[in-house]
Amino acid sequence: MHNREIKDFQYVFGPVASRRLGLSLGVDLLPSKTCTLDCIYCESGPTTRKTLLRKEWVPTEAVIAELAQxxxxSPELDSVTFSGSGEPTLHTGIGRIIDTIHGRWPGYxxxxLTNGTLFWQEEVRNDLIHADxxxxxxxxxxxxxxETLNRPxxxxxxxxxxxxxxxxxxxxxxELWLEIFVIPGINDRDREIDAIAAASAKIRPDRVQLNTLDRPGTESWVTSAGDTLLERFQRRIAAAELTGKVQCAGNAAAMDEEQLKKNILSMVLRRPVTLEDVVRTQxxxxxxxxxxxxxxxxxxxxxxxxxxxGDFYVLP
Structure with a gap:
């Protein structure tokens, strides 16, 4: 799989090392930075097309064809993950692609990964019903x-x-996981934390994960939350945990230097990466x-x- 010409793929990328999911093959259903939000912490950079329009942003059949390749x-993977550089629920073909993966490649x-903004639409809920x-x-x-944090x-x-x-x-x-991104000075007042905790109790997620700035975000002034602040969130939100590094099950084959460069660029196009990210995924x-x-x-x-x-490699 790793000797394939990554540049030939428009919609499938990776696999990449995820702290939560292990070795994850990414599926990107949107043109770059098409989203319902423009979050100040987004590692993909500022949103250039903010919208609520659901449509077939990229050809569904083309995505399925790339997945088939x-x-x-039968690569060793821990997850096939819809993520990339936009909000995947904006694509009207996501449900069909999920069903195709389960039908043709049931082992994966x-x-x-979603910002959660569109679940009030019944068609979105129906499209995601068969995800794992x-x-x-x-x-x-x-x-x-x-408004301040997510800029919807x-x-x-x-x-x-x-x-x-x-x-x-x-x-x-x-499994429904809830991710809460903690930003000092923005969503860290007790009143806000308690309101988030109350919302989490209503949602009843299987897991609640606290996250903070790990890679360069959209706004340079956004800072990481320290242990004391994260512990405040943990005390107030039932079963909240910190995201951590996950060891990948997959073992990538060695490759020549030019192919490695192409793979690295494919990763960096979507988010900054560290040396360790490259070692684990490649x-x-x-x-x-x-x-x-x-x-x-x-x-x-x-x-x-x-x-x-540490040092994160980014596009110049």
Missing amino acids: ILDE PVTV RIIANYDAASPEVF YPGLFPDRMLEGLVAFREIFTG GVDREKAFEVLSGMRFAKSLGVQKMPR
Whole structure:
């Protein structure tokens, strides 16, 4: 799988190492940065097309064809994950693609990473009903914090999100995880935390995960939450846990340097990556990964941003 020409794929990417999901094959259903929100922490950068329009943004058949090229080879993966650089529930073909994966390649769990804004629409709930795992964001309970943190398309409100997620929980038999992104000075007042906790209790997720800035976000002034703040959230929100690194089950084959460069660029197009990300996803040792990344920096194919977790490689 890893010797395939990554540049030939428009909609399928990776696999990438996920802290929560292990080795994950990504599916990107939207043109870059097409979303219902413009979150200040988004690692994909600012939203350039903010919308509520659901349509077939990219050809459904083309996505399935690319998945077939990968999954027909029976690669070792922990998840097929709808994510990428936009909000996947905006694509009207997502339900059909999920059903196709289960029908043709039943051994692969399907995960959808979503900002949770569209579950008030019955057709969205129906489209996602056969996923194995949904990871939905709920970062703010008050309209004021929601506007500041998530910067939504006009007409979106946190109470509408809550109603949709509660309705989905009633019919969904898979795993529903709730992700709360903690940002110092924005959603960290006790009143807001308690409101988020109350919303979580209504949604009844299988897991509640606290996240904070790990990669470069949209706004440079956004900072990571420290342990003390995260512990405050944990005390107030039932069963909240911190996201952590996950070891991948897959073992990638070795590849030549040019192919490794293409794979790295495919990853960085969607989010910043670390040296460790490259090592885990591409099956190369640290020395080779560092050598290739350094060469790409020297050639100005990549830049570097320093973060608390280390150096992140980004597009220049």
